[in-house]
Amino acid sequence: DVKVTQSSRYLVKRTGEKVFLECVQDMDHENMFWYRQDPGLGLRLIYFSYDVKMKEKGDIPEGYSVSREKKERFSLILESASTNQTSMYLCASSLGQGFAYEQYFGPGTRLTVT
């Protein structure tokens, strides 16, 4: 089975802190994604990566950056956390580029910024 793991299920940070959310997949997938999930807004794509060191902005990249130094790991970075970044963050990965390749999701990290 494909496994996508996220480093923390729950995280509480203070405004202005630098926050790292880590995601690891164990199936040699090419693509990895970061979404945020908010009530009434569904999932929105923050960034995705289609190869090591490659990244593309999604729909809401402002306030976030990403890093992919190894194929299996994709990190989401909040340079200076703000309260409006309190949310559920979901990581996903897929084997290839086309929609025929399923996106597999991790369990999510619920981040609270106080």
Added chain:
Amino acid sequence: AQSVTQPDIHITVSEGASLELRCNYSYGATPYLFWYVQSPGQGLQLLLKYFSGDTLVQGIKGFEAEFKRSQSSFNLRKPSVHWSDAAEYFCAVGGNTGFQKLVFGTGTRLLVSP
């Protein structure tokens, strides 16, 4: 740009009754359509997808969905709901934007009453 509307925020169904969750999409060409389920505390799991061909698609856990181009709809159905189906359901659409960029609806929370 593509978009997805899930008009029902919450739906309550009695165990054993049938279920239909609504999804309407907006996209100029034939879209790629997906239904995902998110159980409490879990990531998203793909239930089924439509790319082309037969407009009635079968998925996992006894779910099916029908693509109706004339109505721009992709409604999810199940003939007999089980208590374990209580979860949040997301419809998503992908277009011909190059990468695997999905646009999600806002979700429908299904409650199952005894």
